[in-house]
Amino acid sequence: MSHGVPGETETGEWSGNLPREAGSFVGRQDELARLDGMLWPDGLTTGGGGVPRSRDGGRRLVTLLGPGGVGKTRLALRAAHGMRAAYPDGVWLVELSPLHGIGLTGPSVLGLVVMEALRVADQTTRPAEEALAAWIADKRLLLVLDSCEHLLEDCASFVDALRLAPHVDILATSRRRLGLSGERCLEVEPLPVDESGTAARDDAVTLFADRAAAVRPGFVLDEATRPVAVSVCQYLDGVPLAVELAAARLSTLSLTDLDNHLGTRTDHRLALLASDDGTEDPSRHQALRTTIGWSHELCAPLERLLWARLSVFTGGFGAEAAQEVCAGGPLAAGQVPVLLDELAAQSIVQRDRRTGTDRFRMLDTVREYGADWLGELGEEDAVRLRHREYYRRLARDGCAEWNTGRQVHWCERVLTDHANLRAAVDWSLDRPDRRAALEIAGTVGFLWRHCGHVRDANRCLDRALAADPAPGPDLLRALWTRGAGAIMQGDMDAAAEHGRRFTDVARQQADPVALSVSAYLTGSQLALRGRSAEAVGLMSVAARLRVRDDWLGSAQIQMIGALAYAHLMSGDYEAARAVSEEVRAECARRGEHWTRSTSDVIVAKLDLAQGDTAAGVRNAARAVAAHRLxxxxxxxxxxxxxxxxxxxxxxxxxxxxxxxxxxxxxxxxxxxxxxxxxxxxxxxxxxxxxxxxxxxxxxxxxxxxxxxxxxxxxxxxxxxxxxxxxxxxx
Structure with a gap:
C-alpha cells in the first residue's frame, strides 16, 4: 500500500473523515509495513481500476500500544490514509479523548460517538450500539479508535459486539491492550537516535531539525549543530512529543542553552503523569514527563495558568471561548489571545484549521497535565462552571436566533462545538442545580435535533426530564424538543405522550403561542400514522399568532408546515398549497431554511400531482440544496x-x-x-x-x-x- 502524503480532509464525504496531516511525517517505515501485514497478512492487491480484491477471513483488530506522546495517533493516521483503497465504505477516525473526564461511559455512549464520526444519522429508538451494529454489518470499512485507554472496558465490549461484521477492521491506539481474542498488538517505540550522529536512520534528530526550522528559519543540521541535536534527542529518549516540545523552545533559547537546560535536570518531579495502572516501568515515561514539566516551568506564570484552564475544553476551542472561560483573577481577558499564541508557539496547544476557522486543541497528554494542574490549583469546579455558562449562553443565543437568517451560522457553530456542548450538558446534569441543567439540556437539545444529533438530544433530555422539573419556559422547550425528536425517530407513541405533557404545561403557563404549537406534537404523529383527516381537524383550530424569532417561532412555522402535509395526505391540494405558500413566504422573509425545505418538498409533490413537472423539479431541487447548506x-x-x-x-x-x-x-x-x-x-x-x-x-x-x-x-x-x-x- 502507498503511504504518500495524504490529501485534504474528507469531512462531509462517505469515504471517510481522516484529517489532513499537520506537519511532515518522519520515519516509521518499518512500523507502517508491519501494520500493512497485520491488517492484510496476505498482502493487498488491486484489480483493474484500483479496486481491491476481496480477502478471506474475518474482522481484524490491531492495537498500537505505547505511552502518551510516543506517536501512536500520527502512526495510525498515516497508516489509515495508505489503506483507503482497501475499504470501499471508508476509513473513519473516532476520537475518544473528548469523553475523558466528563463522566460519559457505557457501550451506548461509545456507539453514539462512533455513529457521529461515521455520520450515521440513526433515527430509531434502539440502543446506539445495536443500531450501529445493524448498520455496519455488511460494510467494508476501517475504524480508527484513538485513545482507547480512557474507555478500555467499553471499547473492548464495543469491538467484541462487531464480531459479526466480518469486513469491519479496527485499528486502535491505547496505552493498554483491549484484551480481546484475536487482538494483534504493535508496540510503538520512540524514534531511534544514533549515538554517532551519522546514521541514515536518525529519525528523532530529523524530526527535531524539522520542527526547529519551523520556529527558527534557516536552522540546519551541520557539523556544529548535529552533535548537540543528537544530545538533546538522546536525553529525550527519542519520544516524538518530547522532541517537538523541546524544538519549540528554540524560539527563545539557543540550541546550546536548550541542551544545557536538559542536561542539568536531574530531578523528575512530574508524578502527576505517572503510569496509568502501575504495571509499566515509570522510567519509560520519564523523558516525556520531564519534558512536559520542564516546558511547564519555562512558561510564564500566566501561561501556566492558561494551560491549566484550557484543559476543560474538549474537541477544540476558539479564541473567544478561551477568553470567556479562562479569564479571571490575575489573568485578564485581553491577555488570553496573546498568551494563547505563545502556547501555540511552544506547541503546548495546536492550531486546528480543519473547520475553516482558527481554532485550537491540546494533545491528550498535554491536556491531562493541565487538568491535573488545574486540580492542584483547586480551580476545576470554578473553571468548569465558566465553561458550562459559556456554552449555556451560546445555546440560548442559538435558540433565540434559530428562526432567522442566522440559522446556517448556528448550524455550523453547533456542529463545530458539539464536543464542548456535550461536555457542558453532561457536567451540568451531574450538578445539583436542576434548573440550569434543564435549560442547557433544552436549548442544546433543540439545536441538536435540527442539526442531525437527535440521539444526543433525546439522551440529555431524558436525563433532565427524569428529575421531574417544575413547570416553566425551560420545561416547555425540553418537552417540545423531546416530542419533536420522537417524531423524527418514528416513535409516535412517545411523541403523543410528550405532546400531552407539553399541552398541560402550556395551559399552566397560559402561554398562547405555546398552546398553539402543541398541535405540532399531537397532529404530526397522526398525519404520519396515515390519519390525515384527524390531523387536519386538530391542527386547523390552532391559533395563528404572529411568528416569533425564537425557538417557539420555529415551532410555530413547523406546526403550520405539518398542517400543509396533513392537507396533502388527505387529498386537499388547494388547502395544502395555500398553507405551504404561507410557510414558504414566512421562511423567505426570515431567511429560514430548515422548515422551508420541508415546505418545498410538499409544494413539489403538489406540483407533480397537478401535472407541473418543471415546477416539481425546481422545488424539490431547492429542498435538496437547503439540506446541503x-x-x-x-x-x-x-x-x-x-x-x-x-x-x-x-x-x-x-x-x-x-x-x-x-x-x-x-x-x-x-x-x-x-x-x-x-x-x-x-x-x-x-x-x-x-x-x-x-x-x-x-x-x-x-x-x-x-x-x-x-x-x-x-x-x-x-x-x-x-x-x-x-x-x-x-
Missing amino acids: LRSAGGLAALALDTLASAIVAAGEAHRAAELLGIAQRLWDRAGGRAQLSSPDLIAARRACERVIRDKIGDPAYEYSYEAGRAMSYEQGMSYEPDTAPRTSD
Missing part, C-alpha cells in the same frame, strides 16, 4: 431526494431518477431503518417511483443506475444538479 444527512434530506427522483422521472430522465433513489437510499440507511419516517403514504410514494422507473428502462438498467447513485459521496449526491431536458436514451 445545513449539512443534513438524515431522513428529511432523504425525503427531499425521493421527491426529486419522482420529479426527474416525470421529466423523462429515468436513469437519473434511479441514481437519485440510490443516493436517497444511502441516507435512509444511515437514518437507521426508519425509511420514509415509517409513513405508509411516503413508503407507497417511493415504491411507486421505483416501479415507474423500472417500467421505463427495465430492471438491469435500473439496478445499474441505482447502484451508481449509492456509490456517490455525500457531497456528490447532495450537489446533484438535475437537468430538466429529457434524455433521448430514456
Whole structure:
C-alpha cells in the first residue's frame, strides 16, 4: 500500500473523515509495513481500476500500544490514509479523548460517538450500539479508535459486539491492550537516535531539525549543530512529543542553552503523569514527563495558568471561548489571545484549521497535565462552571436566533462545538442545580435535533426530564424538543405522550403561542400514522399568532408546515398549497431554511400531482440544496431526494431518477431503518417511483443506475444538479 502524503480532509464525504496531516511525517517505515501485514497478512492487491480484491477471513483488530506522546495517533493516521483503497465504505477516525473526564461511559455512549464520526444519522429508538451494529454489518470499512485507554472496558465490549461484521477492521491506539481474542498488538517505540550522529536512520534528530526550522528559519543540521541535536534527542529518549516540545523552545533559547537546560535536570518531579495502572516501568515515561514539566516551568506564570484552564475544553476551542472561560483573577481577558499564541508557539496547544476557522486543541497528554494542574490549583469546579455558562449562553443565543437568517451560522457553530456542548450538558446534569441543567439540556437539545444529533438530544433530555422539573419556559422547550425528536425517530407513541405533557404545561403557563404549537406534537404523529383527516381537524383550530424569532417561532412555522402535509395526505391540494405558500413566504422573509425545505418538498409533490413537472423539479431541487447548506444527512434530506427522483422521472430522465433513489437510499440507511419516517403514504410514494422507473428502462438498467447513485459521496449526491431536458436514451 502507498503511504504518500495524504490529501485534504474528507469531512462531509462517505469515504471517510481522516484529517489532513499537520506537519511532515518522519520515519516509521518499518512500523507502517508491519501494520500493512497485520491488517492484510496476505498482502493487498488491486484489480483493474484500483479496486481491491476481496480477502478471506474475518474482522481484524490491531492495537498500537505505547505511552502518551510516543506517536501512536500520527502512526495510525498515516497508516489509515495508505489503506483507503482497501475499504470501499471508508476509513473513519473516532476520537475518544473528548469523553475523558466528563463522566460519559457505557457501550451506548461509545456507539453514539462512533455513529457521529461515521455520520450515521440513526433515527430509531434502539440502543446506539445495536443500531450501529445493524448498520455496519455488511460494510467494508476501517475504524480508527484513538485513545482507547480512557474507555478500555467499553471499547473492548464495543469491538467484541462487531464480531459479526466480518469486513469491519479496527485499528486502535491505547496505552493498554483491549484484551480481546484475536487482538494483534504493535508496540510503538520512540524514534531511534544514533549515538554517532551519522546514521541514515536518525529519525528523532530529523524530526527535531524539522520542527526547529519551523520556529527558527534557516536552522540546519551541520557539523556544529548535529552533535548537540543528537544530545538533546538522546536525553529525550527519542519520544516524538518530547522532541517537538523541546524544538519549540528554540524560539527563545539557543540550541546550546536548550541542551544545557536538559542536561542539568536531574530531578523528575512530574508524578502527576505517572503510569496509568502501575504495571509499566515509570522510567519509560520519564523523558516525556520531564519534558512536559520542564516546558511547564519555562512558561510564564500566566501561561501556566492558561494551560491549566484550557484543559476543560474538549474537541477544540476558539479564541473567544478561551477568553470567556479562562479569564479571571490575575489573568485578564485581553491577555488570553496573546498568551494563547505563545502556547501555540511552544506547541503546548495546536492550531486546528480543519473547520475553516482558527481554532485550537491540546494533545491528550498535554491536556491531562493541565487538568491535573488545574486540580492542584483547586480551580476545576470554578473553571468548569465558566465553561458550562459559556456554552449555556451560546445555546440560548442559538435558540433565540434559530428562526432567522442566522440559522446556517448556528448550524455550523453547533456542529463545530458539539464536543464542548456535550461536555457542558453532561457536567451540568451531574450538578445539583436542576434548573440550569434543564435549560442547557433544552436549548442544546433543540439545536441538536435540527442539526442531525437527535440521539444526543433525546439522551440529555431524558436525563433532565427524569428529575421531574417544575413547570416553566425551560420545561416547555425540553418537552417540545423531546416530542419533536420522537417524531423524527418514528416513535409516535412517545411523541403523543410528550405532546400531552407539553399541552398541560402550556395551559399552566397560559402561554398562547405555546398552546398553539402543541398541535405540532399531537397532529404530526397522526398525519404520519396515515390519519390525515384527524390531523387536519386538530391542527386547523390552532391559533395563528404572529411568528416569533425564537425557538417557539420555529415551532410555530413547523406546526403550520405539518398542517400543509396533513392537507396533502388527505387529498386537499388547494388547502395544502395555500398553507405551504404561507410557510414558504414566512421562511423567505426570515431567511429560514430548515422548515422551508420541508415546505418545498410538499409544494413539489403538489406540483407533480397537478401535472407541473418543471415546477416539481425546481422545488424539490431547492429542498435538496437547503439540506446541503445545513449539512443534513438524515431522513428529511432523504425525503427531499425521493421527491426529486419522482420529479426527474416525470421529466423523462429515468436513469437519473434511479441514481437519485440510490443516493436517497444511502441516507435512509444511515437514518437507521426508519425509511420514509415509517409513513405508509411516503413508503407507497417511493415504491411507486421505483416501479415507474423500472417500467421505463427495465430492471438491469435500473439496478445499474441505482447502484451508481449509492456509490456517490455525500457531497456528490447532495450537489446533484438535475437537468430538466429529457434524455433521448430514456
